[in-house]
Amino acid sequence: MSTVLGSIWWLVVALGVLVTFHEFGHFWVARRCGVKVLRFSVGFGKPLWTHHGKDGTEYVLAAIPLGGYVRMLDEREDEVPAHLLPQAFNRKPVLQRIAIVAAGPVANLVLAFALLWAMLVIGRPDFAPVVGSASAIAAQAGLHAGDQVLAIGDRATPTWSELVMALSVDALDRQPVVMQIRHTDGSTVQRTLPLQNLPTSVDELHALTAIGLVPRHLLVPALVGKVRQASPAWGVLAEGDRITAIDAHPVASFEDIAPLVAKLGQRGGPGMIEVERDGERLALEMTPASMPGNDGQAHWILGITNAAPTAPPHDAVLRLGPLAAVPAAVRETGYQAKQIVNMVARAVSGRVSVQNTVSGPIxxxxxxxxxxxxxxxxxxxxxxxxxxxxxxxxxxPIPVLDGGHLLYYLIELTIRRPLGERAMAVGQYLGLAMIAGLMGLAFYNDILHLVS
Incomplete structure (x- = not known):
């Protein structure tokens, strides 16, 4: 399946699941409150499939899978026969109307819990939170290659994804954060990452890079690819050799080679290059050569390129038993909700760019x-x-959305009477304008991301 078709398919699947549960929340509570539901529609536009249930509800699958709705009996929309007035939504007590409207978002939170529980039970393959290399702020905090990050603040980091999520959020606030670290010798220590030292010019997308943490699984293996003719490595190293040490200094990745070769060249004379070849360990004598690079400066080289890297295998799994996954899924649902609210607050205050917080369907x-x-x-x-x-x-609290309706009903509870039709109409127009603006911003960001 092509990327475009795959993206469209999985978008339809995702929105179909989420919208169905959201509207089912409204539907289920409305039925329990004695409200007659006229139509349950997943999607907008022309109906592709229609079924008339014995309960009098018309179930519809529509052509545009970007939302859905539950249409209830309501005197404000249609003329209601006298014998059906008790089943009209607008005739129900305000607390019941609040429950019906709030049921949609609540259904999505319940669904999120169920999805996270299933994810934890199935097991999400990931990478261990092990540092491959540390520079900049990470080096200032005392992190070294091989360190395993056990927790950031009060959030455990069993995988690298949890580490990224926690660290990215803390980086936005530019506040120092305490990290629980396990060294390669098994000892556990705390290190304070001075995120307040991040440059103000670094945005949320580049904060992790500026911190200077590179995970172990993203290090390029020190495998020899091509060997340049007439270079120091020609006839000595072979394609597929894994370099393990240079002049007695261990090599963990291809990035380690250049600075060690430079030190060997500056020292002068030959040095030992230790490699693994076909299961054997070899020590090969070699003298680096000084050659001008693309920047016009002289560089010490061996004359090798790295082999094409392959996707690293996962070395960690985020998995819990069915019972242990229940409180974990509850905590994760709350954590995600808290972070989304905080992100919106940061966007409103200007601490993060709306270009990176508001996304559209693309x-x-x-x-x-x-x-x-x-x-x-x-x-x-x-x-x-x-x-x-x-x-x-x-x-x-935008009219047209569930939060806008809840705002109306809370005002009704306060003033002990419904808002006037004129006030509600003005609110609806304002809500439509705000939704149109958000949609326009979302599509603009989508196009901007595609272009960039």
Whole structure:
């Protein structure tokens, strides 16, 4: 399946699941409150499939899978026969109307919990939170290659993904954070990462790079690719050799080779290059050569390139038993909700760019395809995050959204009478304008990301 078709397919699947659960929340509570539901629609536009249930509800699958709705009996929309007035939504007590409207976002939060529980039980393949190399702020904090990050602040980091999520959030606030570290000798220490030293010019997308942490699984293996003719390595090293040490200094990745070769060249004379070849360990004598680079400066070289890197295998799994996964899924649902709320607050205050916090269907579709390609557990994790986002977006106090209706009903509870039709109409127009603005911003960001 091509990337475009895959993105469209997984977007439809994701929105179909989330919208169905959201609208089912409204539907289920409305029925329990005695409200007659006229239509339950997943999608907008022309109906592709219709079924008339024995309960009098018309169930519809529509052509545009970017939302859905539950249409209830309401005197404000249609003329209601006298014998059906008790089943009209607008005739119900305000607390019941609040429950019906709030049921959609609540259903999405319940769905997020269920998805996260399933993800934890299935097991999400990942990478161990082991440092490959440390520079900049990470080096200032005393982190070294081989260190395993056990926790950042009060959040455990069993995998590298948890580390990235926690660290990216803390980096936005530019506050020092305490890290729990396990050294290669097994000892456990605390290190304070001075995130307040991050340059103000570094945005949220580049904060992790500026911190200077490179994971072990992203290090390029020190495998020899091509050997340049007439170079020091010609006739000595062979394609596929794994370099393990240079002049008695261990080599963990291809990035370690250049500075060690430079030290050997500056020292003068030959040095021993230790390699693994066909299961054997060899020590080969070699003298680096000084040659001008693309920058016009002289560089000490061996005359080798790295072999094409392959995707590293996962070396960690985030998995819990069915019972242990229940409180963990509850905590993760709350954590995701808290971070989304904080991110919106940061965007409103200008601490993060709205270009990186408001995404449209194109970005969501590409992300859905990417997570689906990683496996079912990753896709469940993605759906859970989307479900939490959908719940919180719908709770924004914007007329047209569930949060706007809840605002109306809370005002009604306060003043002990419904808002006037004129005030509600003005609110609806304002809400439509705000939604149109958000959609325009989302599509603009989508296009901007595609172009960049």
């Amino acid at each position: 970005t969501i579709a590409r992300a859905a395809n990417d997570f689906a390609a990683r496996g079912p557990a990753w896709f469940l994790n993605f759906l859970a995050l989307l479900s939490v986002s959908l719940a919180l977006i719908n709770l924004l």
